[in-house]
Amino acid sequence: MSTNTAYYIPHKATWPVIGTVGLMTMLAGFANYLNGSSIGPTLMVIGLLVFIAMLIGWFTLQAKESESGMYNHEVGISYRHGMMWFIFSEIVFFAVFFGTLWYTRNLSVPWLGEGATKELLWPAFETAWPTNGPGKVGGDFEPMGAWGLPFLNTLILLTSGVTCTWAHHGLLAKNRDQLIKGLIATVALGFLFVVFQAIEYHEAYTDMGLTLGSGVYGSTFFMLTGFHGFHVCVGAIILSVVLFRSTQGHFKPENHFAFEAAAWYWHFVDVVWLGLFIFVYLM
Amino acid sequence: MSAVVDEHDHHADDHHDHGPAKGLLRWITTTNHKDIGTLYLLFALTMFFVGGAMAMVIRAELFEPGLQFVDPAFFNSMTTMHALVMVFGAVMPAFVGLANWQIPLMIGAADMALPRMNNMSFWMLVAGVLLLASTLFMEGGAPNGGWTLYPPLVLQPITVGKALPFAIFSVHLLGISSIMGAINIIATIFNMRAPSMKMMDMPLFVWTWLITAFLLIAVMPVFAGAVTMLLTDKFFHTSFFNAAGGGDPVLYEHIFWFFGHPEVYIMILPTFGVASTIIPVFARKPLFGYASMVWATASIAFLSFIVWAHHMFTVGMPIAGELYFMYATMIIAVPTGVKVFNWTATMWKGAMTFETPMLFSIAFVVLFTMGGFTGLMMSIAPSDFQYHDTYFIVAHFHYTLVPASVFILMAAGYFWLPKWTGHMYNEKIGQLHFWLSVISVNILFFPQHFLGLAGMPRRIPDYAVQFADWNMISSIGGFIFGASQLLFLYIVIDTIRGGTGEKVTDEVWEDASKHGLEWTLPSPVPYHTWTTPPTSVPTEHVLDLH
Numbered sequence: 122m123s124t125n126t127a128y129y130i131p132h133k134a135t136w137p138v139i140g141t142v143g144l145m146t147m148l149a150g151f152a153n154y155l156n157g158s159s160i161g162p163t164l165m166v167i168g169l170l171v172f173i174a175m176l177i178g179w180f181t182l183q184a185k186e187s188e189s190g191m192y193n194h195e196v197g198i199s200y201r202h203g204m205m206w207f208i209f210s211e212i213v214f215f216a217v218f219f220g221t222l223w224y225t226r227n228l229s230v231p232w233l234g235e236g237a238t239k240e241l242l243w244p245a246f247e248t249a250w251p252t253n254g255p256g257k258v259g260g261d262f263e264p265m266g267a268w269g270l271p272f273l274n275t276l277i278l279l280t281s282g283v284t285c286t287w288a289h290h291g292l293l294a295k296n297r298d299q300l301i302k303g304l305i306a307t308v309a310l311g312f313l314f315v316v317f318q319a320i321e322y323h324e325a326y327t328d329m330g331l332t333l334g335s336g337v338y339g340s341t342f343f344m345l346t347g348f349h350g351f352h353v354c355v356g357a358i359i360l361s362v363v364l365f366r367s368t369q370g371h372f373k374p375e376n377h378f379a380f381e382a383a384a385w386y387w388h389f390v391d392v393v394w395l396g397l398f399i400f401v402y403l404m
Numbered sequence: 405m406s407a408v409v410d411e412h413d414h415h416a417d418d419h420h421d422h423g424p425a426k427g428l429l430r431w432i433t434t435t436n437h438k439d440i441g442t443l444y445l446l447f448a449l450t451m452f453f454v455g456g457a458m459a460m461v462i463r464a465e466l467f468e469p470g471l472q473f474v475d476p477a478f479f480n481s482m483t484t485m486h487a488l489v490m491v492f493g494a495v496m497p498a499f500v501g502l503a504n505w506q507i508p509l510m511i512g513a514a515d516m517a518l519p520r521m522n523n524m525s526f527w528m529l530v531a532g533v534l535l536l537a538s539t540l541f542m543e544g545g546a547p548n549g550g551w552t553l554y555p556p557l558v559l560q561p562i563t564v565g566k567a568l569p570f571a572i573f574s575v576h577l578l579g580i581s582s583i584m585g586a587i588n589i590i591a592t593i594f595n596m597r598a599p600s601m602k603m604m605d606m607p608l609f610v611w612t613w614l615i616t617a618f619l620l621i622a623v624m625p626v627f628a629g630a631v632t633m634l635l636t637d638k639f640f641h642t643s644f645f646n647a648a649g650g651g652d653p654v655l656y657e658h659i660f661w662f663f664g665h666p667e668v669y670i671m672i673l674p675t676f677g678v679a680s681t682i683i684p685v686f687a688r689k690p691l692f693g694y695a696s697m698v699w700a701t702a703s704i705a706f707l708s709f710i711v712w713a714h715h716m717f718t719v720g721m722p723i724a725g726e727l728y729f730m731y732a733t734m735i736i737a738v739p740t741g742v743k744v745f746n747w748t749a750t751m752w753k754g755a756m757t758f759e760t761p762m763l764f765s766i767a768f769v770v771l772f773t774m775g776g777f778t779g780l781m782m783s784i785a786p787s788d789f790q791y792h793d794t795y796f797i798v799a800h801f802h803y804t805l806v807p808a809s810v811f812i813l814m815a816a817g818y819f820w821l822p823k824w825t826g827h828m829y830n831e832k833i834g835q836l837h838f839w840l841s842v843i844s845v846n847i848l849f850f851p852q853h854f855l856g857l858a859g860m861p862r863r864i865p866d867y868a869v870q871f872a873d874w875n876m877i878s879s880i881g882g883f884i885f886g887a888s889q890l891l892f893l894y895i896v897i898d899t900i901r902g903g904t905g906e907k908v909t910d911e912v913w914e915d916a917s918k919h920g921l922e923w924t925l926p927s928p929v930p931y932h933t934w935t936t937p938p939t940s941v942p943t944e945h946v947l948d949l950h
Contacts, residue, residue: 137524217629256648334641
């Protein structure tokens with residue numbers, strides 16, 4: 122339990138505005154880059170560096186405050202609310218792309234292959250999935266199968282969920298060794314997943330003709346798996362920080378919000394992958 | 405929760421009740437809910453005038469048929485930017501500002517649950533609006549494909565120029581800001597309430613904001629996803645909205661309105677909350693039907709997720725879809741009717757007085773109901789084929805936004821400014837502001853119903869001569885309405901600087917302390933409040949439950 126009974130209210134926060142400036146600079150740079158302006162990439166890098174500095178500074182501050190016992194039980198509840206609803210917003214974000222996949226497969230592609238659309242516009246188009254549409258946008262491609270790397274990645278992520286929970290049990294049982302070993306395994310599996318996904322993408326682009334531009338199949342495939350892969354990276358980085366803090370003796374059985382938040386995030390990423398494996402790869 | 409500590413307490417116990425820091429840094433680094441509320445409100449007020457200036461350009465151009473002042477592309481930029489600025493820069497931030505000020509005061513909390521994130525939400529909002537505003541100065545001008553950003557129109561080079569990626573990233577930043585703000589509000593309401601305050605003791609403003617916050621978290625990521633697909637369709641060769649690649653532009657409309665319909669309730673539910681707070685005070689009665697108000701708000705929020713395609717009746721949906729969305733939409737009239745009934749019943753046989761906040765609130769009840777009725781008209785799918793994309797819809801949603809949301813924001817300003825500043829506003833100028841506003845807003849928007857029914861399309865800089873008279877009347881109303889708002893600006897500044905000089909009591913309004921915790925605090929409200937939570941909460945507003 123923390124030493125404080127009072128709800129901690131911080132004053133004079135500087136990191137939020139620094140982070141905002143970083144993010145805004147990065148996005149303004151990205152927009153300039155998309156418009157073909159030469160200053161774009163420079164702005165992006167500067168913004169990204171400022172943003173990363175903010176993350177390091179802010180989380181270091183939070184960790185110090187937490188370890189010095191400044192957060193009471195209620196502060197912990199507020200943080201849990203924060204993380205829970207953040208993950209909820211992420212679920213909604215993924216739901217948009219799952220919904221897009223559903224709408225495309227069940228409504229828009231069938232509509233293109235029937236009635237007046239078929240007769241007047243694209244008589245040669247046969248409804249099928251995968252498809253790159255009646256315009257064969259992006260040229261011929263080979264769809265991604267489920268049973269190679271994707272299945273291996275499924276096993277990897279499921280295993281990492283187990284190792285993460287094993288680490289949590291270690292933390293609760295004050296078994297620091299088990300905590301650290303569990304986290305090392307989780308982080309390693311997470312990055313292994315990313316490596317395998319990079320290999321999968323490389324094969325798609327070089328051998329299979331499957332790109333982000335391969336009609337609506339390529340769009341939904343890369344958008345869903347790409348955003349997921351990005352989230353795996355973020356989750357693995359978060360877990361790495363938690364691992365580092367564990368080696369520094371941080372966290373107690375009754376006070377380890379950062380570990381919990383990272384674990385929730387990791388399980389969320391895990392569950393999204395199961396959805397992807399079923400709806401993108403299998404069906 | 406128990407007493408509150410600030411970070412200096414660890415070093416020196418005698419240095420407890422410190423005030424705000426000095427200078428500009430106070431505002432940049434503040435984590436105080438009152439400072440952040442003030443920042444939000446001032447920012448929203450500024451954006452209200454920026455968006456209002458754009459509306460004046462629109463009404464000036466439409467004063468007469470023919471092209472007078474601006475070229476058509478700039479006119480379209482003005483309609484697009486007016487909407488984006490008013491929705492994301494003015495109305496939403498203003499309600500977040502009220503939430504920041506009032507929720508902790510009303511539930512007996514020392515501050516918002518996550519003060520640092522609170523600061524970040526505000527600055528993300530500023531960053532988002534800056535990115536959006538920067539497009540005004542770019543080659544090709546600001547986005548001009550309408551605030552809905554429909555593809556394929558918005559992806560055409562001539563429509564976007566260089567603005568599109570900036571507009572999209574602006575939406576991302578505004579989304580992050582809204583989600584962080586909403587998470588903070590939920591955590592505050594669930595976790596920071598005075599122990600003696602049960603959920604069904606909470607003021608209606610707190611209830612409506614809780615539900616609004618859920619809506620925000622559930623739909624802002626949807627908008628972010630939609631515009632992300634616009635971005636990749638434009639710059640990264642995807643085919644989400646391209647039929648040749650197997651996609652469908654109608655999909656964008658579905659996703660957009662799945663966000664967009666809850667979004668309009670995000671702007672109206674807190675409005676309901678403020679009205680339910682003000683009307684009982686000036687009717688000197690408890691709110692009629694407290695529990696039904698809570699349930700009606702929750703019902704409206706739920707229904708908002710299952711009616712989106714009534715914005716798209718003419719897009720070519722299967723007939724079953726048309727019928728479903730028609731009936732589902734009509735059901736919303738039931739909980740909304742409950743609310744209007746309850747406000748009216750609250751005033752029934754009340755000992756009413758008509759100070760400026762009450763005048764705006766009564767005007768809200770009447771004029772919002774009118775906006776609701778035109779909504780009901782348009783929910784009838786076959787009729788909507790006539791109204792779709794005409795000035796009728798423009799009149800409809802402006803009635804639900806201007807004499808509803810904006811009027812209630814004005815009412816909230818008059819109602820709480822004396823509490824916040826300790827100064828009384830000038831009642832005479834306030835009433836003048838009200839009467840000018842309520843008359844001119846009807847001259848401005850009522851004729852637009854006729855224009856729409858006669859077939860004048862929206863979003864055009866020029867029109868057939870038959871529409872000339874009503875357009876001129878509408879523009880005259882618009883200019884009077886716009887000018888009248890300068891009175892509000894004057895009153896806000898004047899009140900902050902001392903107002904009438906009359907020292908307000910802690911209650912400010914007669915017997916207000918029966919209606920809410922905030923009126924039991926000193927006026928002006930000290931920088932830190934409820935460092936120990938109140939032991940009892942007023943139950944007047946829930947009297948019918950006890």
